[in-house]
Amino acid sequence: EVQLVESGGALVQPGRSLRLSCVGSGFNFDNYAMHWVRQAPGKGLEWVSGISRRSGTTDYAKSVKGRFTVSRDNAKNSLYLQMNSLRPEDTALYYCVKNGRVPAAMGDYWGPGTLVTVSS
C-alpha cells in the first residue's frame, strides 16, 4: 500500500525558515517524480514545486521561487521542502504528492498534509 507521510509543519514567524519532510513507502520511491502542493485554509489547491526521479529537474511556482528549495534522498525514500523567508501568505496545509507512472498523472497519491502557519 502506497503511503506518504509529511512532517515538519509548525507555527513560525514571518521571515523565518522551516523544512518539511515526506517519507514514502509501498512503492519504488526513486522511480517517480514527486511534488509539493499546498492549500491555504478554505482555499483551492496550489502546486508549489516538483522534482524529477533523480533530482535532475526541479520546478517552482512563481510565488515561492528563490525562497523554497525542493530536494529528495532516494536512499531514504524522502522528499524535502526547505522554506526560507516565510510570509503570512505561505500559511497552508502542505501535501506531499506522488506522480504516477505516466508523466501527466500528477497526484496519484497524496499524503495527509502538514500544516504551516506563518504569523507573528
Place this chain on the structure above:
Amino acid sequence: QSVLAQPPSASGTPGQRVSISCSGSSSNIGTNTVNWYQQVPGTAPKLLIYSNNERPSGVPDRFSGSKSGTSASLAISGLQSEDEADYFCAAWDDSLNVWVFGGGTKLTVL
C-alpha cells in the same frame, strides 16, 4: 485568481448526471492533458481522471473526462450522496512551467 476557470458550485439529485467545466488557454489545456481531483472536506485530494479521460484503478466508471480545445469537462453519472465534494481540474502550463489548478467546484447532492 486561478489560471483555470471552474464554476464555483454545481448540484444535482441522486441518479442524475452532472457536468463540471474547466476553461484554460493554449499554453495549458490547449497543449497538455487535464487531470481531475476529488476532495471530500477534511481529507486529501484524490486523483479521479488523468490524461483527459483515463481513470486510475478503483475509480468508478461513473466518472468520465473529456477535452476539446482549451476546455475540459468532468461528468458524473448516476450521482450518489458520497459524490458530494470539491472537484479541481489541473494541467501543466508550458508558458509558466508550472502545474496550474482550477479554483474548484463544490458539488452538492440535493
